Amino acid sequence: MTGGAGFIGSNFVRYVLEHTEHSVVVLDALTYAANPASLEDLPADRCRLVVGNICDGPLVDRLVGEADVVVHLAAESHNDNSLADPMPFVHTNLVGTYTILEAVRRHGVRLHHVSTDEVFGDLELDDLARFTESTPYQPSSPYSATKAGSDLLVRAWVRSYGITATLSNCSNNYGPRQHVEKFIPRQITQVLSGARPRLYGTGANVRDWIHVDDHSSGVLAVIDGGRSGETYLIGADGERDNRTVVETILRLMDRPEDGYDLVPDRPGHDLRYAIDSTRLRTELGWAPRFTSFEDGLADTIAWYRANEPWWRAQKAEAEARYARTGQ
Ligand code: NAD
Numbered sequence: 259m260t261g262g263a264g265f266i267g268s269n270f271v272r273y274v275l276e277h278t279e280h281s282v283v284v285l286d287a288l289t290y291a292a293n294p295a296s297l298e299d300l301p302a303d304r305c306r307l308v309v310g311n312i313c314d315g316p317l318v319d320r321l322v323g324e325a326d327v328v329v330h331l332a333a334e335s336h337n338d339n340s341l342a343d344p345m346p347f348v349h350t351n352l353v354g355t356y357t358i359l360e361a362v363r364r365h366g367v368r369l370h371h372v373s374t375d376e377v378f379g380d381l382e383l384d385d386l387a388r389f390t391e392s393t394p395y396q397p398s399s400p401y402s403a404t405k406a407g408s409d410l411l412v413r414a415w416v417r418s419y420g421i422t423a424t425l426s427n428c429s430n431n432y433g434p435r436q437h438v439e440k441f442i443p444r445q446i447t448q449v450l451s452g453a454r455p456r457l458y459g460t461g462a463n464v465r466d467w468i469h470v471d472d473h474s475s476g477v478l479a480v481i482d483g484g485r486s487g488e489t490y491l492i493g494a495d496g497e498r499d500n501r502t503v504v505e506t507i508l509r510l511m512d513r514p515e516d517g518y519d520l521v522p523d524r525p526g527h528d529l530r531y532a533i534d535s536t537r538l539r540t541e542l543g544w545a546p547r548f549t550s551f552e553d554g555l556a557d558t559i560a561w562y563r564a565n566e567p568w569w570r571a572q573k574a575e576a577e578a579r580y581a582r583t584g585q
């Protein structure tokens with residue numbers, strides 16, 4: 259798999275080792291977003307880390323040739339970074355995915371491509387509509403545009419070259435081991451650092467939250483039962499506006515609910531994401547296990563409280579980047 263030292267990747271590796279008999283080889287470039295500590299305690303006979311870039315054709319070719327299934331998660335993943343400097347997103351998300359596709363084509367190896375609901379653009383705040391597998395692509399940011407492009411490359415390689423590949427598009431993940439640049443861990447670690455949470459704009463934007471372990475079980479369900487060329491949406495009916503999420507974090511951390519700051523909005527900020535996961539549930543029998551967002555959030559807060567050495571070094575660097583835009 260690719261991207262296994264990042265947030266979802268490292269939780270996915272743990273999920274696979276716990277719930278299956280498989281062994282995993284992780285290809286990861288260890289960018290700023292990775293944390294090798296996320297893999298350190300795993301059994302060496304079942305998880306091997308190869309440090310390298312998914313754009314490195316010969317390396318990717320060798321590793322794909324040794325694999326039964328390739329699960330592709332490596333990406334530049336943060337919208338705010340993509341606004342400041344889009345080039346790494348074009349490189350990793352497009353050229354990197356192309357490099358993986360050419361290797362699975364040569365070796366006839368099955369691919370699962372992990373993607374995001376952001377490829378669909380956004381929904382109106384007062385609309386009841388949700389994204390489905392047939393929603394047209396209309397990405398807003400350099401990040402989501404490059405993820406949309408990567409999905410289209412996968413579909414084209416299935417149709418034109420006959421590779422065997424499935425795709426999944428998931429909503430916003432939360433849980434342990436997420437980089438502190440992202441919304442929920444940023445706010446938790448603000449409070450743990452004695453600072454105030456930072457809410458973009460008015461905090462009215464809505465995200466559809468899913469626990470990262472439920473994303474992992476969804477990906478495994480698609481790998482086990484999904485049909486080649488098909489896309490499956492993964493979501494757990496977790497819609498919340500950002501202000502509600504910040505207030506919940508403050509309450510769970512015994513702080514006043516109004517103890518946050520409003521900061522400049524993200525340019526082009528998508529209003530609302532919402533996933534209709536009927537297909538995954540009915541065709542593949544998947545269901546989320548974390549049905550209470552508050553319980554999952556409380557577990558996540560407890561994890562960051564107990565694991566300060568894991569995140570402390572990233573925090574100053576991430577806040578220095580936000581300071582440049584006043585966010
Ligand atoms: P992340 O930023 O935490 O981790 C990305 C990992 O990929 C890092 O370990 C990084 O070192 C690695 N990587 C980056 N560029 C690389 C390259 N060129 N070669 C090799 N490795 C490279 O991201 P994440 O949040 O864990 O997201 C993982 C995947 O899931 C991405 O494809 C993302 O688009 C998708 N996704 C994320 C979410 C979410 O809420 N975080 C939701 C849906 C889909």
Ligand code: TDX
Nearest residue numbers: 335336337374376430439440441444456457458463500
């Ligand atoms: O400090 C903040 N304050 C704030 O209000 C940050 C970092 C974010 N926000 C807002 C912006 C979004 O409306 O919170 C929401 C979530 O922000 P992010 O964590 O940056 O996530 P988002 O932009 O929604 O994208 C995430 O979900 C889909 C992941 O980062 C993507 O990789 C994934 O594809």
